[in-house]
Amino acid sequence: MRKGWPGCSSGAKQRRGRAPIDERGAPQIRRNSVNWNASRPYPAGSRREWSFASARKGVVRGFDGAGRITVADAALSIFMEHAIVQDGISLFAGGGSSPSGYSLSPTGEMPSRNLVIGCLLGGAGSIVAEGNETQDWRLPGQMYAVSLSERQLRYDISGQADYRSVAVMLTPDALELMASEDGVPELVARVLEGRSEPISLMRAMSAGALRAAQDLMAPIYQGRMGMLYQRAKTLELIAHQMDVLAEEPAMPGGLSPRELIRVREARERLLADLATPPDLMALARSVGLAPKRLNLGFRQLFGMTVFSYLLEARLVAARQMLEEGLDIPLKQLAWMMGYRQPSNFITAFRRRFGVSPGIYRRDLEDS
Template sequence: MGDNSEPRIGESAHWSARPLGAFNINWGEADFALAAHDAETLEAGLKLALVLDGDLTVRALDGAPTRLKGASLCLFFGRESWRLEHQYAAGRTLRYVTLNLGADLLEQEALALGTSLAGASGAGPVSAFISAPPLSIAAIGEQILSCPMRGAARDLYLGGKGLELTAMALNHFIRGEARAASAALGAAELRRVVQAREMMDAAPGQAPSLPELARSAGLNVRKLTSGFRALYGMSVAEYLRERRMVEAWRSLSSGACDVTRAAEDAGYALPHFSAAFLRRFGVLPSAVRNRSAI
């Protein structure tokens, strides 16, 4: 990153296991007081980038630049060594998770994967897939950023979450979910559906009613509900419920609030919240809160 960007970089981790070979995860936050630029040279293989928040522009090789504003999911498949450039906007915090998988993964355990990716995007040296992330994928990114575990258990947890994130992203792009959603919606409607999601993301605990949300986004309820399902694979209500659960996980794991406050913010009575949280994450909210205090 540029010398004048003054970033605050989060943690990073590396995890590997047979038969995957080279596999590593990096995550964190970076604050940019001024615009900044950097570039990286990558070997053949996969690079996955989940941007949970931020404003940056990326360009692979000599291709056209693509702006990533807000939540974005990017998958790059390089058939040879290649260069990826990043331009970061000033005054914006970047929250991200990235994963790199070496070419030996494609050669040994997932040769069909490389064929599917190549067939979906042509035969150039780098294939790029970019879309809004389904909430199920964004939720995994949040869990990686707020991992409550320590020691060896932490490494195993992050490795498992990294593999889950990669599998879900590949499935998202290879099955054509992102392309199908774009085809089903016009450009203007697509942007309005994204705006509706951004409104809910800004304050999930105080989200407007469905008619109010549709009106604010410039859509009728039918267009919003059908478009939202096409783009994110779930209803508006399901998205909001999941978003509130993810926020509860973040608040509890960071120690920002207690279980009672998390339940209130998520719109649940305490006993129902504990049961719903356990179903979603496999652990009680009190356990996540207690770990953050260690």
Template sequence: MPNSRAALDWLLREDDDERAVPVSERVEVDDDHWRMSTERLDIGPGMWVFLSLADVWGEPTLEPRHEEPSAWLCSNIAVKGKVSLSLSDGLSTDITDRCSVLYRAVDKRARFSPAPSQRLQLAGYMLRSDRVRQMLGESLPAMLPPLIDENAVSSKLIEVPVGVRVRQAAGSLFTTKLRGALRLLFLEGVVLQLLAMQTARLDRGVSGRENPLSPKERSSILEARDLLLANMRHPPSLAALAAEVGLNEKALNAGFKELFGTTVFETLRNERLEHARQALENEDLPVKRIAFRVGYNHVNNFINAFTARYGTPPRKYRVRRSER
């Protein structure tokens, strides 16, 4: 395999950095949380494929990291099952058999948290930015350049709906009928097909907008996100936030969906819960106090939201993390 493989620091993480296991071509894990096998393939210049199969019964975490110097476009598609994806600067979403994701992690790390009690079949690929530009040329959708921007200072995540054709194509990546060069050739063709189908979705406007954001709208929405998250305990209302940045409420929500993959409310909720998760791991504070700090007046509402997001109640999450 190419020497560049050694330069890719891809980590399989179940709890902390001390127990991180370097991944070569294939890694298999069988423990109290899951039975998992993941394969990584360098299938051509600027192209990687990741194939994971798992029976999940606990709460594992997969945290890959790559050290390639250039920008890479990443994608994950769940053929079966559900996994939550979160990036270090607060962006997050659920990858399911109906919703795939295109993203760029600014620090080249991402956290995958599979839902418990399921069979997971997850396909992923990475494409170097220069190869994406070379392949798409003038057909590059307006939403794609931020995902391959060499000078980006923040992460970018876009949800892309999945239909039967995309799911079938992603499932074909797991074929065992081909070997050697024939398999690599087949995988490369499927990845290009997936990129084409996902890009076509973007070109039609995943967010429902007929036209891409103007530079002024983009600036207003970035400003709105900063204002929204500046005080999660007392955030502005949607109407107040829209008025502050000079947009109507519908345009603001659509712009959030286009830039961040989530609505204004979902962005606030995800950021609150991510801050709460970090507090549970790193601070010895009562759950009620953490809930209040991130903006939940009623602890039961916080518990329900946290459980829906991370698959376990906050107290149980803290106990399991401390045991690990």
């Protein structure tokens, strides 16, 4: 038993009860609150307003004294939380659903040269940043980076599944401090120094970033220990995201807007039949691109090759079927996902989610 910190009731570590497990065996993320500011005041000057709009409802809300925004009715159910982690580093969490989908966007002028790096943990949609290519995501487990530059920014969320995300906003001062002490990726340095146009990109999230984001969405500490835990996990998340950005090329020879439309069409064709998808040659031919060009486009838009994207889509679809209670043998599920050998499916599932599909199913049933 850990020693309690001063000011914390009944010990520093306070688990919030046994919640349903997630894919890592951790408590499942709560849908309507993270409770980040329970032990500290929320600065009044931080209460930027956000606009939320669905087909049936539109509202503008600001963060309350606890750093929360809540919208709850039949047309639109949303929560957002904001916490100041340290000077220059802010943390945001969000989640919500609407039968018809919805959009959210910050109001007023956006601060220039701030960088937002986020993790998309659920749902599907797109990020629309004025002056950049729209970034779409169909699968959870994506990271994004957007530089703010006095421009419009909007998140369009699909009505297909509940949206969940964690994001960190870094000011120029925070980025400059990182650059002076440890350096920052060239892509970030170019934006910080004004040597590049604003960026908006989306890539596959690393396993380390996924764990840190999930830990931030389901904190297991309160009080002073909770604040230390939050700061440590936020810095860990930043480190993982910077690692991804460090691998980002300068993007010479990127695809044209017309070619990117064909890449998105190829993705839809790939996802249409996960059991027997077209091979790379056939897929590229069907959209009028060379295979090498199609792979380049997938890397540019989705941060991975066509083959890697297919593997990720299969595993995410299998996990979703298990969560929906599909009562079929794992061997049949493997075949539905295009695996000829069930053992290969089990190995891939365990490598991706940290637990075998059989154990994952049993844990869901027990919860």
